[in-house]
Amino acid sequence: MAGSDEVNANESKRVVPLNTWILISNFKLAYNMLRRPDGTFNRDLNEFLDRKVPANANPVAGIYSFDVIIDRSTGLLNRERTESEKRLDGKYFVKIQDRDWYWRAYLPEGEDRDHPACNVFGPRARPIKSFGFPKSLVVVAELDLLQDWQLGYVDGLRKNGVEVRLLFLEKATIGFYFLPNNEHFCCLMDELNEFLHS
Template identity: 40%
Template sequence: MPAVSVAAGCCPASTPANEVVEDIFGLVRILSDGTVVRSPVGPVFCPTTFPENHPSVEWKEAVYDKAKNLVVRMYKPSPAGGKVPVLVHFHGGGFCIGSPSWANVHAFCLRLTADTGAVVLSAGYRLAPEHRLPAAVDDGAAFMRWLRAQSSASANAAEADADAWLTEAADFGRVFVTGDSAGATIAHHLAVCAGVAVVADDAGEAGEQDQDQVTIRGYVLLLPFFGGVERTASEQAECPAGAGAGSLLSLDVLDRFWRVSLPAGATRDHPVANPFGPDSPDLGSVDFRPVLVVVAGLDLLRDRAVDYAERLAAVGKPVELAEFAGAAHGFFLHEPGSEATCELIRAVGRFVDSCVISASEAAA
C-alpha cells in the first residue's frame, strides 16, 4: 500500500524526482514515489452553508468497523412514529473522495429522511488509491453484515450489541440499498451478490442471502458510475452546455478516477467498473430485487446508466428508469433544496412504497 500523508495545504512542493503524477481536484495527489497526499481542506464544490440540522430529523454517528475506522451517519424521523423503512446509502466520489460527513452529503441525507420518513444510514467506506477496488464493495458488504447483526441483536433480549437509537425506529423487514454515483456502483454489486446467493440457495447450495430480520426490498442507483473501454455517445459529447457543477466531471476526470481506483493494470472493462465487460457475471442469471435507476440528462455517465437499465429489462429484471433531462451529475448534492431534488426524493418514496405494497400482496 502506498505511503499516505496529509498536507497542511494541498500538497508539498514536488521535485523532479518526486513529482505529482495524478491529481484529483487538489484533494488527492499521487507522487511519483507512490506517496498519496490528501488535503485536509474541503472541496470548493461542497458548500459549508448547508444546514447541519433539520427540525424533523435526529442524527448521530457510529463506528461500524473499528478495525478500519469506518463510520455510519444515522438519521431518523423526529418525533418517532413507529417502525419505518431503512435506506442504506453509499456516497459518491469516484471511489477516491467523499464522506458521509461532507456538508452536501449530510444535507441530502437530512432531506431524504425528512421527506421519505425513513431511517437513512449513510455508510462510509475505504477510498482509493490507498485502498483500491474492490475494497469499497467489500466494505459495503461488511456494512450489510453489521446491519444484520443489529437486527439480530435487537430481536434477542439477551444481546447487548444493538444500538437502541437505531433499532427503535428501523424496520429491518423493509430495507433498501441506495447509492450516489460510485455509491450506486456499490449498490449494484451488492444487488448482484445478494441475487447470486438467492439462486445458489434455491439450488440447494450454501449461499449468503438475507438473514435474520433484514429483508432487502429494492435498490436505488442514483446516477451510477459505470465505465468501459468503448466510449458512449454521452462520454464523447463531454460536458453539455448548462451542465453547471456537473461540468467538473470531464472525461479526463472520469478516466483518472478509474485509473487510480481499479486494481493496478486493470482496464475500464474490469467487472467492478463495467457490468457488461468480458469478465463480468451474467446478469440474466441473477435474482434481482426491484431496481430504480436514476439518470441525469446532462451527465457524461447518462448513456451507461440507461443502457444498464435497458439491458436489465431485456432479460426480465424488475427495473425502473427515471430521467431528469435538464440535470447534471450530482444535482441533488449541489442543490439539495431544489425542486428537482424534491422530485427525485418523491420518486424514491414512490419506489419504496411500491416495493412494500408488492411484497405485501405477494405474501397475501
C-alpha cells in the same frame, strides 16, 4: 439556444442557484489546480495550501500511506467515447479526464474496464440472472456525461429480465441530489418514496 444540442457554460449557471454554482466552481478550480495532467495530485502545491503528512510506508500508530503509480500501457482508457461524453466533457463540473482517473484508482492493478466490478454485462461478469437481481430504480441526469452508460445499464438490466424503473431528469447535472433546494431533488425524493412503497 432553442433547437440546438450545444451546451454552453452559461446554461450551467442557470441549472443551480448562483451561490451554489460559485461554491462548486471554486471547489472545481482548487481541485483542478492540484491535479497534474496524469491525474495524480501535486503534493508540493497541496502541501503549500494545506499541510499534510507525506506518504509513509512505515506504520505510525498503525497507519501508513503510499502513492500508487498508474501504468498507462495497460490500455485502461483505450475505448471509444460515447456521444454524451463528447458533448458534455468539461461542462457541468466534470471532465472525462477526471472520470478516467477515478476508474484507474478504483480498479485493481492491471485490470481494464471489462472487470466485473465496473462492467456487469461484460465478458467476465456473472450473469445477472444467476443471483436474482432485485427490482431497481435508476436515476439519470440529462447533463451527466455518463448518461449513455447509465441508459445502457438500464437496457442491460431489462434484457436480463430485471424490473427497472428509469427516472430521467432533464436539465439535472451530476450530483444534483446534493442540492436539496432544487426541483430535481424533490422529484427524486418523491420517486424514491413511491418506489420503496410499491
